[in-house]
Amino acid sequence: MSSFLKIALKNLFKGPSTDKYPFGETFVPEKLRGKIRHNPKACMACHMCEHVCAGGAIRIKEAEDGSGIDFMVWHNSCAFCGLCEHYCPTGAIHLTNDYHTAHLQEEKYSYVESSFIKYEPCSCCAEPMIPLVPEFSEVVYGKQEDAKGLSKMCEKCRRKAVGKAIWKAGSLCDGTRS
Ligand code: SF4
Ligand code: SF4
Known part of the structure; x- marks a missing residue:
């Protein structure tokens, strides 16, 4: 039997090598x-x-x-x-x-x-707003306790609260130089 015939017969019994898509599911990377x-x-x-x-x-x-x-x-x-x-x-x-x-x-x-x-009401002024996503507020405000509170405030109230906190702390600069 010629090698061509051998391969043709082998493939005939082996069935299709491709997926049956669109009649069935196929591989998806x-x-x-x-x-x-x-x-x-x-x-x-x-x-x-x-x-x-x-x-x-x-x-x-x-x-x-x-x-x-x-x-x-x-x-x-x-x-x-x-x-x-x-x-x-x-x-x-x-x-x-x-x-x-x-x-x-x-x-x-x-x-x-x-x-x-x-929208959710701002925890400070009750204006409707979208709360900050916790993971994002952690990136911006760090892992401090009030980061959670800040995330439930509207942008205006957040700005005020952060400003007050900086004012209370005394300075924007910690005096270190890189
Ligand atoms: S940016 Fe996103 S939505 Fe816009 S075309 Fe690209 S994948 Fe699609
Ligand atoms: S970039 Fe992300 S967080 Fe901003 S609007 Fe699109 S899906 Fe929402």
């Missing part, structure tokens, strides 16, 4: 850049992701009833560049390895990842 996932609990609505978005796919806007922030990502416009994830200071936005992004033309405006970031 862990780091594949697929659909976006947003975690509203970790988001401070800082707009950084919207600012760097290469595809103009992100929209962050106050809800019509003023109760919080609507966060939207149009998968139709997303270029899967990963800039939003790279620049997000709190890790609130991620590219998953979900590659199921095919959709009908008429679905292009509804094919969105949307979430809602609810």
